[in-house]
Each structure stands twice: as structure tokens, then as C-alpha cells.
Amino acid sequence: MPPSRTRSAPLAIDMIGYGLALGGAALFSTKGIFIKLAFAEGVSTEATLALRMLVALPVYLVILIGLLRRNDRIRALLTPRTFLACMGVGALGYYVSSYLDFAGLAFVSAQYERLVLFTYPFFVLLFGVWFFGDRMNWKLLPAMLTTYAGLLVIFTWNLAVQPEGLLLGTVLVLGAALTFAFYQHLARRQMLIIGSGLFTCIGMSTAACLAIGQSLLVDGPASYATFSPYIWFLGLMLGIFGTVLPSFLLNAGIARIGARATASTASLGPIITIALAIVILGEQFTIFHAIGTALVLLGSSLFARLENRARGEA
Numbered sequence: 001m002p003p004s005r006t007r008s009a010p011l012a013i014d015m016i017g018y019g020l021a022l023g024g025a026a027l028f029s030t031k032g033i034f035i036k037l038a039f040a041e042g043v044s045t046e047a048t049l050a051l052r053m054l055v056a057l058p059v060y061l062v063i064l065i066g067l068l069r070r071n072d073r074i075r076a077l078l079t080p081r082t083f084l085a086c087m088g089v090g091a092l093g094y095y096v097s098s099y100l101d102f103a104g105l106a107f108v109s110a111q112y113e114r115l116v117l118f119t120y121p122f123f124v125l126l127f128g129v130w131f132f133g134d135r136m137n138w139k140l141l142p143a144m145l146t147t148y149a150g151l152l153v154i155f156t157w158n159l160a161v162q163p164e165g166l167l168l169g170t171v172l173v174l175g176a177a178l179t180f181a182f183y184q185h186l187a188r189r190q191m192l193i194i195g196s197g198l199f200t201c202i203g204m205s206t207a208a209c210l211a212i213g214q215s216l217l218v219d220g221p222a223s224y225a226t227f228s229p230y231i232w233f234l235g236l237m238l239g240i241f242g243t244v245l246p247s248f249l250l251n252a253g254i255a256r257i258g259a260r261a262t263a264s265t266a267s268l269g270p271i272i273t274i275a276l277a278i279v280i281l282g283e284q285f286t287i288f289h290a291i292g293t294a295l296v297l298l299g300s301s302l303f304a305r306l307e308n309r310a311r312g313e314a
Contacts, residue, residue, distance in 0.1 A: 014256050014257050016256065017252075017253050017256030017257035017261070017262075018253070018257060018261075020249045020250070020252045020253035020256065021249070021250060021253030021254075021257065021261070021262040022253075022268055023246070023249045024245075024246040024247070024248075024249035024250030024251075024253060025246075025250070025268050025269040026246075026268050026269065026272055027241055027242065027245050027246035027249065028242065028246040028250070028269060029114065029268070029269035029270070029271075029272040029273040029276075030237075030241055030242050030272070030273075030276065031238065031242035031243075032105055032110035032113050032114055032273055032277070033110055033273070033276045033277060033280055033281065034234050034237050034238040034242055035048055035102055035105050035110075035238065036105060036110050036277075036281055037234050037280075037281075038051070038231060038234045038235070038238070039105070039106060041228070041230065041231050041234075043227070043231060044215075044218070044219055045099070045102045045103050045106055046211075046214050046215040046218045046219055047215050047218075047219045047223060047224075048102060048235075048238075049098060049099060049102050049211045049214075049215065050211050050212045050214070050215030050216075050219075051227075051231070051232070051234070051235030051238065051239070052098075052211070052235060052238045052239050052242065052243050053207065053208035053209075053211040053212055053239070053243075054208075054212060054235065054239070055235055055236050055238070055239025055240060055243070055244075056204060056208055056239040056240075056243045056244050057204075057205060057208035057209070057212070059239075059240075059244050060200070060201045060204045060205045060208065060244070061201070061205055063197065063201050064198070064201035064202065064205060067197060067198050067201065068198075074194060074195065074198055077193055077194050078194055078198070082190070082193060082194060083202065085190055086190050086194070086198075086199050086202040086203055086206075087202060087203070087206040088206075089183060089186045089187050089190055089199075089203060090187075090199075090200075090202060090203020090204060090205075090206045090207050091203070091206050091207055091210060092179055092182065092183045092186070093179070093180055093183030093184075093186075093187060093203065093207075094183075094203055094204050094206075094207035094208075094247070095206070095207035095210045095211055096179050097175075097176045097179040097180040097183060098176070098207065098211070099211070099214075100172050100173070100175040100176040100179065101113070101117065101172070101173060101176035103172045104116075104168075104169045104170070104171075104172030104173035104175075104176065105169070105173075106165075106169070107164075107165030107166065107168055107169025107172070108158070108165070108166060108169035108170065108173065109158075109277065109281075109283050110273055110276075110277040110281060110283065111154075111270075111273060111274045111277045111278075111283055111285070111289065111293075112154055112155075112158065112170075113169075113173050113273075114269060114270045114273035114274070115150070115151060115154065115270050115292070115293065115296050116151060116170060116173040116174060116177065117173055117176060117177050117180075118147075118177075118269065118270050118296060118300060119147060119148070119151070119174070119177050120177040120178075120180050120181045120184075121181075121300070121303060121304075122144050122147070122181075122303070123177055123178050123181030123182070124181040124184055124185065125137075125140065126181075127181055127182050127185055128185060131185070132185055137306065139306055140303055140306050142299075142302070143299045143300070143302040143303035143306060144299065144303065145299070146295055146298055146299030146302065147295065147296050147298075147299030147300055147303070148299075149295050149299075150291070150292040150293065150294065150295025150296035150297075150298075150299065151292065151296060152292075153288055153291050153292035153295065154288060154289060154292035154293070155170065156288075157286065157288035157289070157292070184254060184262070187199065187203070187251065187254060188254050188255070188258065191251060191254065191255045192255070195255070196248070196251040196252045196254065196255040197248065197251075197252075199251065200247050200248055200251045204243075204244075204247055250262065270293065270296065270297065271297070274289075274293060
């Protein structure tokens with residue numbers, strides 16, 4: 001084929017991959033609402049995370065056993081070294097990152113948490129450049145600065161109105177964004193070996209065991225006997241709609257379109273979280289929130305467009 005035709009050939013867009021990533025982002029956006037409702041009932045950070053995992057763990061174990069029993073090729077690929085690598089990566093993305101996020105939500109609003117967490121695509125880009133041989137696209141810098149300007153607007157408003165715990169909460173959620181971004185790069189490498197479904201089951205099962213074990217040490221087994229049916233209902237919703245379904249959708253998206261492209265589809269999440277936080281939690285939404293949110297979404301949308309254009313020109 002002549003070189004000119006190769007350069008002009010349009011890049012096929014994986015609509016299924018983008019659809020999976022968007023679905024995962026939308027469902028993950030409900031997580032902060034369920035967590036805030038659990039905190040309002042007096043449930044600790046550790047117990048809330050454990051409730052999420054108690055619901056999710058049986059689902060992942062059943063699917064894991066089914067995958068291993070009916071697929072000889074997967075069993076052959078799943079060497080002890082690969083299994084341990086999947087456990088470690090899963091613990092980073094679904095235990096360490098989740099715990100930092102849950103802990104941060106104890107200090108900041110669900111809206112602000114989602115917007116701070118929304119910066120993880122930038123860290124995906126930077127980690128790709130620093131550690132995984134990706135090329136830096138300096139045209140993305142204005143988009144990143146626009147997003148952080150929006151966060152600064154909301155941070156400043158919170159600092160003036162509700163400063164207690166704001167800095168700690170912001171640092172914790174940023175830590176969640178950092179660890180989740182690094183997880184996405186590591187996860188893709190494991191999913192290319194054993195597939196997204198098997199990796200998700202191993203990683204989430206590992207994270208679930210760690211989270212449940214931590215809660216049993218911190219809260220004690222007897223604390224669960226005091227939980228009301230409503231608290232268990234919140235745990236069920238958090239486990240199914242805030243964990244199981246979006247984790248499979250997101251990882252399937254990563255496997256099809258890559259970590260950077262998956263991260264660029266997350267703009268739907270903050271909008272859903274903000275709407276739910278206002279309606280269900282009664283959180284404030286001032287002109288400062290509107291300006292800050294608009295800047296965050298503008299910067300992130302610009303980032304996604306430039307990122308996709310760069311992929312098409314690569």
C-alpha cells in the first residue's frame with residue numbers, strides 16, 4: 001500500500017470499548033453517594049469498605065471458579081508468578097486506592113471527591129511517560145491546567161466555608177487518584193496475558209480479603225451484628241452497582257482501548273455524582289461549584305479530544 005494512503009486511512013474507533021468504559025464510569029459515580037449515606041449512619045471507613053467487599057467477594061469467587069473450570073488455556077496461562085502479580089495489582093487498585101478514597105470522603109463532599117478523583121487521567125498520562133515509554137503530548141498541558149484551576153476554585157470556597165479536614169481529605173483522594181492511575185497501566189499488562197474477566201476476579205478477590213480483614217481487626221466482628229437492614233442495603237448497592245458491575249465494565253474497556261483512552265471517557269462520572277449529591281445528600285451547589293465544575297469538565301473534555309486526536313495521528 002502506498003505511504004500516502006496509509007497516512008490518510010481513518011482510525012477505526014472501538015465503540016464497544018468506549019461504551020464499556022463509559023458504563024463503568026457512570027456506575028462508579030454512584031459509589032460516593034452510598035458511602036456518604038453509610039457514614040451518616042455511623043459506619044466507619046473500614047466497615048463501609050468491608051461491606052462493599054462482603055457483597056462483591058462471592059460474585060468474584062463464583063465467576064473465578066467458573067472461568068478456571070471451563071477454560072484449559074486460561075489455567076495454563078495462570079502461572080504462580082502471574083497469579084501473584086494479579087493479586088498485587090488488584091490490591092493496589094481496589095484496596096489501597098479504594099481505602100484512600102473512602103477515607104477522603106469522610107472529610108470532603110461527594111461532589112468535590114469525584115472532581116478530585118477525576119484528575120486521574122492526567123496521572124495516567126504522566127505515569128505512561130515516566131515509567132512505560134509513552135510520549136509526552138505538551139498540547140495537553142493547557143487542558144490539565146484548566147482542570148486544576150477548577151479544582152482550585154472549589155477548594156478555595158471550601159477553605160473559606162468548611163476548612164476542617166479539607167486539606168487531609170484532598171490529599172487522601174489525590175492519593176486514590178495517583179494509585180488508581182498507576183494501577184491502570186499495570187492492570188492492562190496483566191489483562192493482555194489472562195484476559196480482563198479473570199484478572200478482575202483475582203484482583204478484586206484479593207482486595208476484598210484485605211478490606212474485610214482490616215475491618216475485622218479495627219471494628220471487630222461483633223460490630224456487624226449492630227448494623228440495621230438499611231446499612232446492609234447500602235452495602236448491597238455499593239457492592240453490586242458501585243463495585244462488581246463497573247469493575248468488569250472498566251477493565252473490559254481497558255483491555256479493548258487501553259488505559260489512556262479509558263481514562264479519557266470518565267467525564268460522565270462527575271456530572272452524575274453532582275446531580276445525585278444535590279438530590280440525595282442535599283449538598284450545596286453554589287456559583288463557585290458551578291464555575292469550578294465547568295472548568296474541570298472543560299479541561300477534561302479538551303484533554304480527551306486532544307488525547308484521541310493524538311492517538312489517531314500516532
